[in-house]
Amino acid sequence: MKKSYIIAAVLTLALTAWVLGGYFLRTVGKEADGTTPVADAAPTMRVAVRTQEAKPVSQIVVAQGQAEPNRTVTVRAETLGQIAEILADEGSTVAAGDVIARLEPNAREARIERAKARLREQESAYEAAQALGKKGYQTQRQSDQIYSSLQTAKHELEVAMIEQERLDIKAPFEGEVLTVPIELGAYVDVNGEVATIVDNHPLVVSVQITQQDITDLKVGQKATVTFATGQKGEGKIRYIAARADEGTRTFRVEIELPNPDGAIPSGISAEARIPTGSVMAQFVSPADLSLNEAGKLGVKTVGKDSRVVFHEASIVMSDASGAWVIGLPPQARIITLGHGYVQIGEQVQVAEEQGSTGMDGSKEAAARLTTRRVDEPTAAQ
Known part of the structure; x- marks a missing residue:
């Protein structure tokens, strides 16, 4: 065996004996002092x-959406004709029944006069038939034919009067005129577009609510809405969809807000905050x-x-x-x-922590803490 190997073996044994000796000395010393050995702690x-x-903290459902008008309608012509007058401009406000545009009457007034004359003629014929029938000079079949002609004349007059009334194209409800895509003197057909009217009072904010939050909402619940313009308003939930959207799995919820002066426009982004309790x-x-x-x-x-x-x-x-x-x-x-x-x-x-109340209600001072274990030596040690 080489000499170097022998020296290394001796040194190893000596070092092991020194370490073990120190360990047992520390253990004995601890036991002699009556304290628990460090290895056991x-x-x-x-x-x-x-x-x-x-x-107590308020629970709030927050959702993004947009403002929508309460109602929107495209007003269309119910009869064909030439535009004689345009009485409402884009951006103007109209009341229910206000005339937006008027068509040229053309031969409609003459048609009404003819229908009135025919009606008078049939009424006279019917009266004469009634008198002859009482004397036995008129059969029941002839009387029925004259009565049928009288009813036809009445119907023709009603149709002519309705056509006359349709010359005035009216607003169905109060609102703001959004568009008027017609020109003076132009012709419109039946069902031709005359104007678009929006009703922004009340204003409706439509939001999408997740399926996790939908059970916390109910119709009539209050909500606060902040619009992209910085304006704010308070309203109530008026509608909750009974079925989730198949693509997003969210529910459409409508919040109704008063907007009497139309200060808040429709079509802008909005954020709704709906308290659901505490x-x-x-x-x-x-x-x-x-x-x-x-x-x-x-x-x-x-x-x-x-x-x-x-x-x-x-x-x-x-x-x-x-x-x-x-x-x-x-x-x-x-x-x-x-x-x-x-x-x-x-x-x-x-x-x-400093100023923190303990479990017993007392205030305890905070110590300077590190994430070391307490058995590790500090720099001072």
Whole structure:
């Protein structure tokens, strides 16, 4: 055997004996002092906690949508003719029954006069037939024929009068004239477009609600709407679709808002906020949130036995500063520093944050914390 191998073996044995000797000396010393050996002590972590109580928080469903008119109609001509007058301009407001445009009468007045003359003639013939019938000079069949002619004459006069009335093309309801695609002197056919009228009072905001939130809504529920123009309004839900859209799996919900002066135009984007009640929740910063082994979002707290507890949390509402969550106990000791280094069920040392209220209601000063284990030596040591 080479000399170098022998030297190396001796040095190894000596080093092992020195280490074991020191270990047993430390163990004996601990036992002699009556303390637990370091090897038997479970190392613990020091964490910072913030003790807080749950507060009532309003639950709000927020949805994006757009403003729509209450009603929109395309006014069409019911008879053909030449445009004689245009009485409503684009952008003007009309009341129900106002004349938008008028057609030339042409031969319609003469047709009415002919129908009136024929009616008078048939009425005289019917009266004469009645008198002859009483004397027995008129058969019942002849009387029936004359009566039928009288009814036809009445019908022809009614049709002529209706045609005369259709010369005035009227607004069906109050609203604003959006378009008037006709010109003076132009001809329009039956069903030809004359004007488009929109009714923006009340205004309707249409939004799409997810299937998770639709059960929290009901007709008559109040809502606050903010429009892209910066204007705001308050209204109520007037309609909830009974079936989800097959493509998006969302439900159409309509919110009705008063808009008497028409200050809010239709067609613009809007955001609706619909309160659905209140819930007791805890406010946490994004740094307080963590995931468990199953990937569930939650918050780690410290129980009364100083052990780490994980609570699955659901976010009620959030902003840039943090989130309101449910799933925590009414009073919780939330780990704000060190939660990433401790395991669920692990016993920890706790230091309350400055100004935080402890479980017993007292104020405890916060210690300067690190994420080291307490059995690790510090730089001073």
